[in-house]
Amino acid sequence: MRRIAALFGVLTLIGSLAACGGGETTADGEQLRVGYQRFGGQSLLKARGLAKNATWSLFESGPALTEAIKAGAIDIGQTGEAPPIFAAAGGTKFKIIATSQPVPKGEAVLVKEKNGFTSFKDLAGKKVALNKGSNVNWLLVKLLEANDMKISDIQVQYLKPAEARPAFDNDQVDAWIIWDPYFSLAEAPGVKVLADATGLANNREYLLVSPEALEKKPDLVREYLKVYREVTDWGIANPEERVKLLVPELKIPEDVARRALGRSAQPLAPVDAAIGDELQQIADGFADLTLIPAKVDVKSLIDPSFADVLK
Template sequence: MRRVIALLGILALVGNLTACGGGEAKADKEQLRVGYQRFGGQSLLKARGLAENATWSLFESGPALTEAFKAGAIDIGQTGEAPPIFAAAGGTKFKIIATSEPVPKGEAVLVKEDRGFTSFKDLKGKKVALNKGSNVNWLLVKLLEANDMKITDIQVQYLKPAEARPAFDNDQVDAWIIWDPYFSLAERPGVKVLADATGLANNREYLLVSPEALKNKPDLVRAYLKVYREVTDWGIANPEERVKILAPELKISEDVARRALARSAQPLAPVDATIGDELQQIANGFTELALIPGKVDVKSLVDPAFSDVLK
C-alpha cells in the first residue's frame, strides 16, 4: 500500500509539472528569460507575441530590473542610461549589446502650475522626487549643472514611481522628475513640464544581457534582437496600430499611450565606442558626485557583437 501511495504521488507531481510547463515540447525547449518594463519596444514585442522561446518578467523600473540580473533571474532586459552604471558599481555582471536613438523628450520635470515655478532654479530648497539610479537621476545631475546648483540646494526625495505619483498629486513634493509612460499618465490640467532633457541628456534605452546568456544562449539572443528590431521598426511605421496594441498591454488609455509613444518611441541602434564614451561620461559624473562608490569602467561593458542585426 505504501508503494502504491508513493507511486500515485509521483504520477501526480509529474502531471503538475507538465501542466505548469505548458507541455513536454515547451518544457524541453530552451527559453530566453526577458525582463521588461511596461513601455517601449519590448512591451510591443510581448503584446504581439512574436518572441519565440521567451518568458517575460515585468519590472517597475530599471534599477529593479538590474537587481534581477544580479540575482541571476533574467537573461536579457532593457533599461535607461543610469541603471547599468549603478548596477555595475554594485558588482552586477552584464554586457550592453544595443541602444536606441536619443529620447530627450521622454523624461521631464513636472510641477503644478499654481505653484508659480518658471524655471528649475525656482526649486531651490524644494522637495524634488525621483527614482534613485534610474535615467532621471542623470537628468537631475545635468539640470543642477546647467543651473549652477548643487544637489544640496534641493531636498531630494528618492521615491519609486508608484510612491512618487501620490506624493506629487497630494503636494507632498514640489516637483517630480519622471519618464514615460508615467510622465504621460501624470499630464493633466494644472500640471506642466518645467523642463525636459533636451540639450541635457540623450536618455537612450539600453539592452543588457547576462554573461551566461551570451555564453550559453547566443543564438536565442541574436534571434530575439532581430525580432525586437523588426517590431520596433514596424511600430514606428504604424503608430496608430501600435497605440491600439500597446494601450491595453500598458493598461493605459489610447490618448495617454499616443502622447507617450509620439515622443519616446525611437529606433534601436548598435552600440560602439561612441556609445561607450557617452556612458562613461555619465558614470564619471556619478562618481564625482559620490552617487556611486568609486570609478566604474562602464565603457568596457559595451559589446558590439550583435551590431550587424541593428544596421
C-alpha cells in the same frame, strides 16, 4: 482623477519579479528569460507575440530589473542610461549589446502651475522627487549643472514611481522628475512641464544581457534582437496600430499611450565606442557626486557583437 490614479496604480504595482507567460520552446526546451518594463519596444514585442522561445518578467523600474540580472533570474532586459551604471557599481555582471536613438523628450520635470515655478532654479530649497538609480538621476545631474546649482541646493526625495505620484498629487513634493509613460499619465490640468531632457541628456535605452546568456544562449539572443528590431521598426511606421495594440498591454488610456509613444518611441541602434564614451561620462559624473561609491569602467561593458543585426 480617481480613474487615472487607479490606472496608474495598476501600472506601478509590480516592484519586483512577476512572471508573465512565455512563447514556444526550442527543441531542447531552452528559453530566453526577458525582463521588461511596461512601455517601450519590448512591450510592443510582447504584445505582438513574435518573440518565440521567450518568457517575460515585468519590473517597475530599471534598478529592479538589474537586480534580477544580478540574481540570475533573467537573461536579458532593457533599462535607461543610469541603471547599468549603478548596477555595475554594485558588482552586477552583464554586457550592453544594443541601445536606442536618443529620447530626450521622454523624461521631464513636472510641477504644479499654481506654484508659479518658471525655471529649474525656482526649485532651490524645494522638495524634488525622483527614482534613485534610474535614467532621471542623470537628468537631475545635468539640470543642476545647467543652472549652476548643487545637489544640496534642493531637497531630493528618492521615491519610486508608485510612491512619487501620490506625493506629487498631494503636494508633499514640489516637483517630480519622471519618464514615460508615468510622465504622460501625470499630465493633467494644473500640471506643467518645467523642463525635459532636450539639450541635457540623450535618455537612451540600453539592452543588457547576462554573461551566462551570452555564453550559453547566443543564438536565442541574436534571434530575439532581430525580431525586436523588426517589431520596433514596424511600430514606428504604424503609430496608430501600435497604440491600439499597446493599450491593453500598458493598461493606460489611449490618449495617454499616443502622447507618450509619439515622443518616446525610437529605433534601436548598435553600440560602439562612442556609446561607451557617452555612458562613461555619465558614470564619471555619478562618481564625482558620490552617487556611486567609486568610478566604474562602463566602457568595458559594451559588446558590439550584434551590431550587424541593428544596422
